[in-house]
Amino acid sequence: MSEIRVRIAPSPTGYFHVGTARTAIFNYLYARAKGGKFILRIEDTDLERSSQEMVDVILDGLNWLNVRWDEGPYHQSRRYDLYPPFAEELLLSKRAYRCFCSPEELAAKRDDAQKNKQTYQYDRSCRNLSDEEIDANLNQGKAFTVRLKLPIEGQASFHDEVLGEMTKAYEDLDDFILVRSDGRPIYNFAVVVDDLLMKITHVIRGNDHVANTFKQNEIYDALGKQRPVYAHLPLLLRPDRSKVSKRKGDKSVTEYRDDGILPDALFNYLALLGWSPKDDREIMSQDEMIRVFDFKGINPTNAIFDPVKLSWMNSQYIMKTDNHSLVQLITPFIIEADLATKYWIETRWQWMLRVVEVLKERCTTLRDFAENGSYFFKADFEYDPQGVQKRFTAEGLADQLEQARKEMKKYYEIKKDIAEKIVREKAEEFGLKPAALIHPIRLALTGVTGGPGLFDIVEILGQPEVDRRLSRAIEFIRNLD
RNA sequence: GUCCCUAUCGUCCAGCCCGGUCUAGGACACCGCCCUUUCACGGCGGCGACAGGGGUUCAAAUCCCCUUAGGGACGCCA
Numbered sequence: 395m396s397e398i399r400v401r402i403a404p405s406p407t408g409y410f411h412v413g414t415a416r417t418a419i420f421n422y423l424y425a426r427a428k429g430g431k432f433i434l435r436i437e438d439t440d441l442e443r444s445s446q447e448m449v450d451v452i453l454d455g456l457n458w459l460n461v462r463w464d465e466g467p468y469h470q471s472r473r474y475d476l477y478p479p480f481a482e483e484l485l486l487s488k489r490a491y492r493c494f495c496s497p498e499e500l501a502a503k504r505d506d507a508q509k510n511k512q513t514y515q516y517d518r519s520c521r522n523l524s525d526e527e528i529d530a531n532l533n534q535g536k537a538f539t540v541r542l543k544l545p546i547e548g549q550a551s552f553h554d555e556v557l558g559e560m561t562k563a564y565e566d567l568d569d570f571i572l573v574r575s576d577g578r579p580i581y582n583f584a585v586v587v588d589d590l591l592m593k594i595t596h597v598i599r600g601n602d603h604v605a606n607t608f609k610q611n612e613i614y615d616a617l618g619k620q621r622p623v624y625a626h627l628p629l630l631l632r633p634d635r636s637k638v639s640k641r642k643g644d645k646s647v648t649e650y651r652d653d654g655i656l657p658d659a660l661f662n663y664l665a666l667l668g669w670s671p672k673d674d675r676e677i678m679s680q681d682e683m684i685r686v687f688d689f690k691g692i693n694p695t696n697a698i699f700d701p702v703k704l705s706w707m708n709s710q711y712i713m714k715t716d717n718h719s720l721v722q723l724i725t726p727f728i729i730e731a732d733l734a735t736k737y738w739i740e741t742r743w744q745w746m747l748r749v750v751e752v753l754k755e756r757c758t759t760l761r762d763f764a765e766n767g768s769y770f771f772k773a774d775f776e777y778d779p780q781g782v783q784k785r786f787t788a789e790g791l792a793d794q795l796e797q798a799r800k801e802m803k804k805y806y807e808i809k810k811d812i813a814e815k816i817v818r819e820k821a822e823e824f825g826l827k828p829a830a831l832i833h834p835i836r837l838a839l840t841g842v843t844g845g846p847g848l849f850d851i852v853e854i855l856g857q858p859e860v861d862r863r864l865s866r867a868i869e870f871i872r873n874l875d
Numbered sequence: 876g877u878c879c880c881u882a883u884c885g886u887c888c889a890g891c892c893c894g895g896u897c898u899a900g901g902a903c904a905c906c907g908c909c910c911u912u913u914c915a916c917g918g919c920g921g922c923g924a925c926a927g928g929g930g931u932u933c934a935a936a937u938c939c940c941c942u943u944a945g946g947g948a949c950g951c952c953a
Contacts, residue, residue: 405953437953497951504950513877513949539951557880566878566949574951581953604879605948628881628946635945663887666902670888674901693888696946700886703903713916756915766914785913817912832912844914 398430400596403470403585405437406448409640410455410647412699413600413630416664420627420692421598422461423665427687433592434466439584455647459657460680468592470584477579480587480617481540481572489616490572492538493520494531515568516541540573542612550608555625555689557601562608570609582606586613594622601626601696602637625689628668629696638699645701654727654760655704659711663704667697677710709758720754721746724763731764733771748854752846766845770854773863775841777870785833785843792871794824795834799864808857810849817848838867 400421404414425432434456436449453467484490493516500516507514521543523531531538544567551561572583579587585606589597597607604626614621630638638644645653650660662678670693671678671686712720721743728734739746753767769775777786798820802808817835821828836848839855852860 403953407953439953493951500951508876511876515877515949537951560879562879571951576951578951580951585953600947601880602947606953608879626880631946633886637946667887672889674889676888676902695881697888698886700903703887706903709916755917814912827912829912836913842914846914848912 396595397593398425398428398596399433399592399594400425400430400598401433401435401466401589401592401594402599403435403437403588404452406445406452407640408445408448408451410451411638411640412645412647412650412664413638414452415455415459415461415647415660416630416667417599417627418456418461419459419661419665420625420669422463423683423687424596424598424625424689425464426684430595431464432462433468433594434463435468435588435592436466436470437581438469438471439578439581451648455651458651459647459661461661465592468588470588473584473588474578476591477573477584477587478577481579481583484542484572484616485540487616488543490540490542491521491523491569492528492531493541493569493571494523494536494538495520496537516570518569521569537575539571539575541569541571542609542616544569544612550611552607552611552621552624554604554607555623556628556692556694557604557626560604560607567608567612572613582609583613586610586617589622590614590617590619596623596625598625598627600629601694602629625692627692628694630667631696631698633698633700635696635698644699650704654724654762655708656711656715656723656760659708660704662711663707667699668693668695677707677714705758712757712760713755715754717747717750717754720750720763724750724760727761727764728771731768733764733768745854748850752850752854756845769840769842773859773866777837777841777867778843781837781841781843782874785837786867786871786874788830788834790824791834792868794820794826794831795838795864795868795871798831798835799861799868802852802857802864803861805857808852808860810847810853813849813852834867835864839863 402414402418402421404418422432424430436452438449449467456463481490485492503517504514520541545564548564549561550564550567551559554560570582571580573579588594607624607626611621632638632642632644636642640646647660651657658680661680662676662683665678665683666676669687670691671683672691675682715723721739725736725739728739729736749767749770750763753763757763757766798816801816801820802813805812817831818828821831824831832848833843836845836851837843839848839851839860845851855863
């Protein structure tokens with residue numbers, strides 16, 4: 395068998411759709427699994443909507459996801475002169491014909507059909523024009539489109555690797571347009587020519603394209619070319635079961651990135667939406683997936699995109715990520731939250747490693763590090779009101795904290811075991827359970843009631859800072875009533 | 876409206892092709908317990924589905940038909 399070649403052909407809309415990302419992932423996985431090539435082609439014939447920035451959104455997104463293409467990006471807009479010869483060929487072989495119907499005429503017929511609740515189909519009025527009629531029209535300078543001549547009866551069919559055998563009666567298909575009156579190709583025609591020229595062997599795309607597939611097959615046949623293998627992927631749906639879309643506010647790949655989702659987590663999640671390795675594995679590396687990826691594992695049913703499960707998967711990836719990488723990854727978020735500067739972080743790298751270590755199993759996204767761990771960077775936080783009620787109101791607490799503070803101040807550096815020893819001894823001295831001291835101290839140090847183990851926090855914050863924060867809290871408590 | 880496709884826990888996925896091993900398995904979410912200084916993590920357990928109806932068969936989640944529901948496609952858009 396010759397080399398397997400697959401492609402994605404996104405149109406640059408300035409928004410990198412998660413569905414596009416998943417299609418890319420499936421193509422990529424298939425190419426890698428079978429030793430083939432993955433080609434990127436930009437479908438930018440809609441000129442008003444295409445700019446380099448919009449193309450970059452897609453390129454950046456793919457790169458970020460670690461989905462690497464082997465060829466391209468090709469730009470359809472730069473390939474205009476490639477299509478006419480194919481149209482000529484079809485005209486010459488009589489597999490296509492010129493249609494002189496005006497857009498207005500056709501629109502009127504369509505409206506008419508709609509009014510009478512009839513299904514609209516082109517009436518093929520130009521299909522059997524005589525050579526004389528055609529010449530006459532041409533001499534008059536009448537504009538024409540090129541339509542493909544389809545069988546009137548019988549069945550069109552193809553095999554789909556996901557959906558199985560697909561059939562459609564020819565009476566439900568009409569002589570669709572291949573070339574506009576201005577000479578530019580229509581999508582279906584351009585796709586076939588491009589795929590032919592790029593020697594695409596397998597077309598893996600969303601199942602919203604199955605109707606196009608019937609048409610495209612007719613073009614392959616008319617051209618006398620071999621059709622590719624098809625695999626139509628299930629679609630991604632929203633929780634209300636409609637298709638995910640920008641208009642409804644669904645998040646793009648770019649937004650997930652900006653929210654602190656890791657690329658490997660999104661890749662993993664998307665790959666498993668509609669595909670299964672057939673065992674119970676969920677967290678899988680790219681290599682693992684490549685090893686077992688096959689069309690057999692693709693489920694034909696549309697799937698709902700569940701951001702909650704994505705979050706879970708992301709937290710799994712965060713826990714697996716080494717601390718050094720994590721510090722690098724969270725740096726932009728720390729800066730964005732105005733907690734520290736890049737320089738500040740870089741000069742405190744060892745310290746950052748410890749912060750990340752105690753936070754990582756409590757964070758779902760990279761952004762969470764900045765949100766849940768802000769007290770590591772800022773001391774002027776407010777105390778959580780509910781926490782105050784619960785943890786700052788015990789009788790004699792301020793004095794007890796003051797004693798603990800003094801004890802800690804004896805140390806230039808407080809390691810966690812020393813901190814723990816002090817707190818537990820003080821608690822015993824006061825006839826309290828350790829928790830009665832631990833919780834107020836945590837609130838004093840962080841402003842919140844949850845988080846990493848208190849003694850870790852003490853060690854990371856360091857003695858002078860702990861002292862300052864305890865003093866501040868003691869004063870706060872004394873002013874409570 | 877017409878055509879195409881799909882149909883297993885709330886959600887994702889396994890089982891279906893090659894009927895019996897399915898009192899239907901895993902994951903997310905949810906609930907409970909354990910671990911524990913809190914929050915998490917982790918562990919254990921619970922809740923929870925074969926859309927409905929007909930066939931075929933000794934036997935159907937698995938095969939066939941109908942109904943219903945959902946999705947998609949119906950442009951001189953891509």
